Amino acid sequence: MNINIPDYVNSALLALENAGHQGFIVGGCVRDALMGKKPADWDVCTSAKPEQIKDAFSGYKTIDIGMKHGTVAVLTSGGSVEITTYRIDGEYLDNRHPQKVVFTDDLTEDLARRDFTMNAIAYHPKDGLRDPFDGQKAIANRLIRCVGEPVKRFEEDSLRILRGLRFASVLGFQIEKGSAEAMRQCAERIRKVSAERINVELSKLILGSSADKVLQEFGDIIKIAAPGLRAVSVCHAPKKLPVRLAMLFPEKTEAALRQLKYDNHTIKTAAVVAGLLREAPPEGGFAVKKLLYRHGEEISRMYFETLGRLPELEEILQSGQCYSVGQLAVNGRDLIAAGIEPGKAIGESLEYLLQAVMKGKVENDKEQLLQTVLKEAFSLPQKY
Numbered sequence: 593m594n595i596n597i598p599d600y601v602n603s604a605l606l607a608l609e610n611a612g613h614q615g616f617i618v619g620g621c622v623r624d625a626l627m628g629k630k631p632a633d634w635d636v637c638t639s640a641k642p643e644q645i646k647d648a649f650s651g652y653k654t655i656d657i658g659m660k661h662g663t664v665a666v667l668t669s670g671g672s673v674e675i676t677t678y679r680i681d682g683e684y685l686d687n688r689h690p691q692k693v694v695f696t697d698d699l700t701e702d703l704a705r706r707d708f709t710m711n712a713i714a715y716h717p718k719d720g721l722r723d724p725f726d727g728q729k730a731i732a733n734r735l736i737r738c739v740g741e742p743v744k745r746f747e748e749d750s751l752r753i754l755r756g757l758r759f760a761s762v763l764g765f766q767i768e769k770g771s772a773e774a775m776r777q778c779a780e781r782i783r784k785v786s787a788e789r790i791n792v793e794l795s796k797l798i799l800g801s802s803a804d805k806v807l808q809e810f811g812d813i814i815k816i817a818a819p820g821l822r823a824v825s826v827c828h829a830p831k832k833l834p835v836r837l838a839m840l841f842p843e844k845t846e847a848a849l850r851q852l853k854y855d856n857h858t859i860k861t862a863a864v865v866a867g868l869l870r871e872a873p874p875e876g877g878f879a880v881k882k883l884l885y886r887h888g889e890e891i892s893r894m895y896f897e898t899l900g901r902l903p904e905l906e907e908i909l910q911s912g913q914c915y916s917v918g919q920l921a922v923n924g925r926d927l928i929a930a931g932i933e934p935g936k937a938i939g940e941s942l943e944y945l946l947q948a949v950m951k952g953k954v955e956n957d958k959e960q961l962l963q964t965v966l967k968e969a970f971s972l973p974q975k976y
Contacts, residue, residue, distance in 0.1 A: 595625040595715050600670025601634045604649075605716065608675075611648035613640035615675070616699065616714035616722065623710045626731055627763075636675045637714060639697045645675050661693050678702035681748070700724045707745060707752045708759070708771075709737045734765045742774030750781035754793035754817060757810050761800025772810075779813045787853040790817045794852070798826060798836045807840075820848035830897045834858050838865035839898075861891060868895045880908055881915040881950045914949045914956045917942045921958040922965075930962050941965045 597605075597617060608615035615638045621631035638645065645664045646654050655665040662677030679693040680701050696702065699714060699722055706712040709727040721728070730737050736756050738745045746753050753775045760767050767775070782790070794817065797803060804827040807814065811823030820843070826836045837858070841848045845866040849859045864887060874880050884892050889909065896905040914920060922945065924938045932941055945961050948954045954964050 593626075593721070594717070595622070597717065598634065598670060600668045601636070601673055602717065603668065603670075604636055604666060604673045604675065607648050608636075608638050608640060608645075611640065611644065613638050613644065613648065614697075614699065614716075615640075616716045616719075618703075618714045619706070619711050622713045622715050622721075623727070623731065625715075626713070626728060634671075634673060636673055637678055637699070637702055638675055639678055639699075640675075641677055641695055645677070662695060679705070681705045704739060706739050707749070707755060709739055710759075710765075712739050730768075734763070735768050736760055736763075736765045736771060737768040738771045738774065742771045743777060746774055746778035746781065750778065751785050751789055751793070753778060753782055753813065754785070754790065754797070757806050757814065758793045758797040758800070760810075761797045761803045761806040764800075764802045767810075775810070775813060779816050782813070782817045785817065787851065791852050791854060794818055795833055798840060799831050799833060803827065803836075818848070818852060820844060828900075830894065832894055832897075834861035835865055835894045835898055837862040838869060842866050842869065861894070864891050865894055865898070869898065873899055873901075877908065877913070878951050880905060881913060884908070884915040885946070885950070914946065917946050919956070920945055920949065920961065921956050922961045926958065926962065927965060930966060932965065941968075944968065 595617070601617065605615040605617070615636055617634055618637040619635050621634045624631040640648060642656075642659045642662050642664055645666075649664075649666045653667040655667070657663045657665050657674065662679050664675050666673045666675060678696045678699055678701065680696050681693055703712040703714060703722070703724055709725040709730045711727070712723075712725045713727040714722040716722075725739050736759055738756075756767060756771065756775065759765060794814070797806060797814070800806070804825050807823040807826070811821075814823065815821050818840075821840050822842060824839055826839050829835050829839055837849060837854070838845060841862070843866075846859055846863040849862055854862075868883075868887075868891075874883050883895070884905075887895075892905060893902065896902045908915070912919075920942060922942075924942065927938055927941055928934055932938060945954070945965055948964060949956045949961075954960050
């Protein structure tokens with residue numbers, strides 16, 4: 593088959609060829625293309641050593657991303673291309689990174705070090721596909737299978753366990769039996785993976801189309817990576833990260849997500865949504881507006897969408913019903929002009945008027961609001 597490669601990537605392959613080296617696109621971009629998806633990134637592998645890569649692209653700006661591991665980024669007018677020398681990985685001492693790598697001229701040896709067969713396919717416009725581990729067959733069968741011995745793959749790099757589960761969720765693939773058994777055998781090694789890397793894989797996993805299936809089948813493994821997680825169904829919840837985190841970490845939400853190094857906004861939002869999900873749902877227009885007043889539109893939308901009641905919230909928002917002081921037809925200057933003493937009384941008066949409007953006791957009309965607040969005489973000066 594032919595893969596439609598962007599011009600700037602083709603140019604990179606041609607530059608390597610003109611310099612006397614092999615070059616292939618490889619990995620996720622080939623997998624995605626074979627599945628009929630548009631690749632987000634284009635990675636190239638080559639027989640050229642790092643310094644030879646730089647020589648082949650002497651007319652371009654290059655960035656030494658990982659010279660030790662053979663990776664150079666080439667910045668072209670069409671985009672950035674990461675080019676990596678064929679390599680054989682040495683021993684993994686930290687369950688994440690090879691202690692050293694050995695460069696090789698053999699593409700098959702390079703493909704043999706990769707995690708899953710679907711990611712161990714290379715392609716060149718002239719030479720076609722290089723698929724020594726039947727990655728195309730795995731893709732056709734919607735199967736995630738390790739390259740070589742599964743236990744060895746996961747002992748080398750424990751993050752591959754979570755990557756496999758993430759692929760299963762996002763792509764809707766099954767995990768081959770031997771690979772699944774190896775995941776469980778090596779699961780405790782996940783504890784050595786950094787929280788930041790777990791965060792990235794977990795976030796993609798729980799937003800995947802097959803998240804429920806993966807959570808149900810492999811929840812025991814995921815809980816090792818993410819203590820406090822409950823493998824509940826999220827398939828009917830909106831595909832919003834804070835919502836799904838709130839559902840999966842219903843208790844001690846903030847502490848659990850902080851341990852996983854999520855950003856403050858995600859942590860706070862998820863914690864509030866989790867708290868709301870523990871409460872009785874709001875009933876009636878005033879209760880809905882009170883929730884909007886307390887938490888604002890973003891969180892309220894997430895919450896009501898999770899409840900399956902988003903149209904109810906949208907009706908209040910679209911009809912312009914008042915739920916915040918800023919929406920009142922009067923402001924502090926209006927109250928001062930009407931005779932309310934500046935200071936604490938202004939805030940109290942506006943809050944009183946807001947509650948009255950939200951309950952439907954008074955229209956959100958300037959004249960009616962001023963009459964109401966003067967009638968109540970909140971902290972008015974003695975001359976009144």
